[in-house]
Amino acid sequence: MASGSKGRIEGFARWWAGFFKNRKLEANHAMELGAAAGAFIISIFFFLALSVSLGIPVFVIPVISLLVAVLTPRYVRKYILKIQRQMGDLLLKSMFTIGPYEYFSLILGAALSAFVISSFFFLILSVAFNFATLTAFLLALAVTIVSPMVAHHYIMFTVQKRIREVDVNLLDALRHMLSELSAGLPLATAIESIANSDYGMVSELFKESVVLIKGGEDVDEAFRIVSERTKSLQFQRFVATMSYATASGANIEGALRAYIDELGFTQKNEISLYANEAIRLSTFMIIVTGVIPGLLVFMISQGSVISSIRVPVIYILPIYVIAFPLVKYMLTVRLIKASPGV
Secondary structure (H helix, E strand, O other), X not given: OHHHHHHHHHHHHHHHHHHHHHOOOOHHHHHHHHHHHHHHHHHHHHHHHHHHHHOOOOOHHHHHHHHHHHHHHHHHHHHHHHHXXXXXXXXXXXXXXXXXXXXXXXXXXXXXXXHHHHHHHHHHHHHXXXXXXXXXXXXXXXHHHHHHHHHHHXXXXXXXXXXXXXXXXXXXXXXXXXXXXXXXXXXXXXXXXXXOOOOOHHHHHXXXXXXXXXXXXXXXXXXXXXXXXXXXXXXXXXXXXXXXXXXXXXXXXXXXXXXXXXXXXXXXXXXXXXXHHHHHHHHHHHHHHHHHHHHHHHHHHHHHHHOOOOOOHHHHHXXXXXXXXXXXXXXXXXXXXXXXXX
């Protein structure tokens, strides 16, 4: 699943990067312009609403909104530079083959796609439920604002899942390696056996170490270099164990067996902690995405019958179309991220 998500992200990111490059448009500059345009539109509606209660002259509103739009790119630029540094390191250490430019292209592409699709969707709903076209546009704009955050969250989730994939498969890979060493095979042969097996990112890391070893590096130095490509603490501890054993002349098989026992005990504790977290998040998800939506429909229907209070569909639509699905998605991702995967 992780490899499939990685492939989809890389494919879409490269497509959008090519799309913007063909139009000689830098993705980060486009994000700054989009943020400025969004800030202008949102501030127009915000200050129009305030003008009713505070008596702000209407002619002042475009000036204030324009000032907000001019200042917005400056702060967005700082945020982009910060994200660019963070994502460059994360993408490298999760063995993605895309960089920060492709990442920003994908984020901007997600916003454009969301705006086009949601515009058609809400325009159709505006005709079906007879509400203003402007309201449909505002709902589409809300989806557009949310979509880059969802896209970023999905990419971060996939990146972290690939990093966690090392921890998930490391124990089985090391047991395989220990069985090879116990059978009397050389260390280099055991390492190559893991590299040719199907242990996800662990096999990918071992393949890189095999390339380095065949290029003349020592085993401990090859693994030290490879360990810089992942944020897995468990893999880095394995590398430290191997380095200590080879440097001190200790029995590698015995050191590996001791580390496997330690790793197995750690994963049992992680499963116990996840069980408690899963119960808490699952209960919260049922309440937020099942009980509350049902109660809301019941209260609205009873209010219309008893008190003749009619709530327009347009006021309820964003809650069920945007808010509840978004909350469910965030809780599901949180639940998956909390899983030790063992």
